[in-house]
Amino acid sequence: MINKINQIKEELEGLSATDLGAVEELRIKYLSKKGAISLLFNDFRTVSADQKKAMGQALNELKNYATERINALRESLETADTVDLSLDLTRTPAPIALGSRHPLSIVKEEIISIFSRLGFTVAEGPEIEDDWHVFSSLNFAADHPARDMQDTFFIQRNPDVLLRTHTSSVQSRVMEHTEPPIRIICPGRVYRNEAISARAHCFFHQVEALYVDKNVSFADLRQTLLYFAREMFGPETQIRLRPSYFPFTEPSAEMDISCNLCGGKGCSFCKHTGWVEILGCGMVDPNVLESCGIDSKEYSGFALGMGVERITNLKYQVKDLRMFSENDKRFLEEFQSAH
Ligand code: DAH
Numbered sequence: 266m267i268n269k270i271n272q273i274k275e276e277l278e279g280l281s282a283t284d285l286g287a288v289e290e291l292r293i294k295y296l297s298k299k300g301a302i303s304l305l306f307n308d309f310r311t312v313s314a315d316q317k318k319a320m321g322q323a324l325n326e327l328k329n330y331a332t333e334r335i336n337a338l339r340e341s342l343e344t345a346d347t348v349d350l351s352l353d354l355t356r357t358p359a360p361i362a363l364g365s366r367h368p369l370s371i372v373k374e375e376i377i378s379i380f381s382r383l384g385f386t387v388a389e390g391p392e393i394e395d396d397w398h399v400f401s402s403l404n405f406a407a408d409h410p411a412r413d414m415q416d417t418f419f420i421q422r423n424p425d426v427l428l429r430t431h432t433s434s435v436q437s438r439v440m441e442h443t444e445p446p447i448r449i450i451c452p453g454r455v456y457r458n459e460a461i462s463a464r465a466h467c468f469f470h471q472v473e474a475l476y477v478d479k480n481v482s483f484a485d486l487r488q489t490l491l492y493f494a495r496e497m498f499g500p501e502t503q504i505r506l507r508p509s510y511f512p513f514t515e516p517s518a519e520m521d522i523s524c525n526l527c528g529g530k531g532c533s534f535c536k537h538t539g540w541v542e543i544l545g546c547g548m549v550d551p552n553v554l555e556s557c558g559i560d561s562k563e564y565s566g567f568a569l570g571m572g573v574e575r576i577t578n579l580k581y582q583v584k585d586l587r588m589f590s591e592n593d594k595r596f597l598e599e600f601q602s603a604h
Contacts, residue, residue: 266305266308266309266312266320267320267323269305270305270323270324270327273295273301273302273305273327273331274327274330277295277327277330277331277334278334280334280335280338281338282338282342284342285339285342285343288335288338288339288342291335291338292335295331295335296328296331296332296335302324302327302328302331305324305327306324309321309324363601364597365597365598365600365601365603366600366603367589367597367600368577368581368583368589368597368600368603369470369573369574369577369589371577371600371603372573372576372577372580373452373470373472373573375497376450376452376472376493376497376571376573376576377450377452377472379492379493379496379497380450380474380493381450382496383448383489383492384448385448385449385450385474385476386448386449386450387449387450387451387452388435388438388439388449388450388451389435389451389452389453390429390432390434390435390438390439390451390453391429392428392429392453392454392455392456393426393427393428393429394426394427394428394429394434395425395426395427396424396425396427397437398429398434398437398438399417399427399429399430399431399433399434400412401556402437402441402553402556402557403433403434403436403437403512403513403553404512404513404550404552404553404556405512405513406512409512415430415431415457416430416457416458416459417430417457417458418456418457418458418467428455428456429453429455429456430455430456430457431455431471431473431570432451432452432453432455432471432472432473432570433473433513433568433570435449435451435453435473436449436451436473436475436513436549436553436557436568437553437556437557439451439475440475440477440553440554440557440558440559441557441558445477445478445479445559445564445566446476446477446478446479447475447476447477447478447566448475448476448477448478449474449475450472450473450474450475451472451473451474451475452470452471452472452473452573453470453471453472454468454469454470455468455469455470455471456468457469461587462586462587463584463585463586463587464586465586466574466586466587466589466590468590469572469573469574469586470572470573470574471570471571471572471573472570472571472573473568473569473570474489474568474569474570475549475566475567475568476489476566476567476568477549477554477559477564477565477566478564478565478566479563479564479565480565481548481564481565481566481567482565483516483548483567485567486546486547486548486567486569487504487506489567489569490504490506490520490544490546490569491504494520494522494543497576497580498522498525498579498580499525501523501528502522502523502525503522503523503529504520504521504522504523505520505521505540506518506519506520506521506546507519507520507521509545509547511545511547512550513547513549513550513553513568514545514546514547514548514549514550514567514568515547515548515550515551516547516548517545517546517547518545518546518547519542519544519545519546520542520543520544520545520546520569521540521541521542521543522540522541522543523539523540524538524539524540524541525541525579525580526579526582527539534582541579543571543575543576543579544569544570544571544572545569545570545571546567546568546569546570547567547568547569548565548566548567548568549565549566549567549568554566574586574589577589581600581603
């Protein structure tokens with residue numbers, strides 16, 4: 266019997282296991298009811314009386330040793346499975362990569378800052394809109410072809426839920442519940458159902474400005490535009506206004522600035538005209554004031570709207586509109602020093 270005890274002890278000393286399943290097999294092999302050690306306890310009955318004490322002690326020690334060894338194996342595998350002690354999860358990742366501001370945010374903030382120096386404050390509205398705020402209140406008649414000027418995303422089966430196609434919707438939202446004087450600037454994202462290419466995207470950003478008060482005139486609009494253009498593109502910048510059409514302004518105009526790349530001499534960017542178009546504007550149509558509850562005999566106003574991507578392209582010569590939304594770090598890092 267003592268030989269068997271010693272043999273099992275030796276086996277236990279050399280035990281190893283690579284997974285918890287193997288540990289369980291070892292437990293069954295040695296410690297279960299039919300395991301090797303239990304069988305020795307059965308044999309114990311045949312041991313002669315004078316040896317019983319010593320054998321009993323040796324057997325109990327063997328059983329304790331086996332239990333200890335197997336538990337130790339199990340524990341070492343369990344901790345290895347869950348925690349790698351060499352890994353410090355509280356450590357700060359290094360090196361810390363510094364982010365940079367997105368070019369569209371840089372330009373948007375600059376536009377806001379220029380207009381805020383003229384007393385304009387920021388107003389915002391929802392991107393998911395209804396027909397009234399995007400079209401009807403802005404003098405787009407129900408079946409008027411002007412609605413086709415902007416390819417709209419409608420929510421299926423409910424033409425009264427749509428993604429705003431322009432930030433002009435914020436004009437009517439503000440006029441509805443604000444007494445003039447109103448002097449607001451509305452930056453935001455707009456959506457149009459366009460095929461995505463280098464020159465068009467299904468979403469882009471606009472900034473809208475609206476000024477409603479007594480005796481607001483076209484001269485006020487022109488002077489505001491000139492101030493904006495010179496602050497944004499430099500003191501030498503010239504502007505020109507061309508007659509245009511928007512349902513919500515009358516008269517309406519488009520503003521060109523002298524091309525800031527060639528200084529107005531003509532280059533491929535301005536298609537050799539010396540001018541580039543940057544925004545739409547006009548005097549708020551009296552119908553719009555009235556549909557928003559403002560007395561058009563007492564008040565007049567001007568409005569203007571511009572694409573942030575367009576202004577950004579002019580400032581930074583970004584050739585492909587898709588760069589703005591692809592999150593390519595190499596592109597974004599180019600604006601690290603801009604602010
Ligand atoms: N909402 C027009 C567009 O998306 C831009 C615009 C033109 C806004 C004239 C105005 C405006 O406020 O007066 O094309």
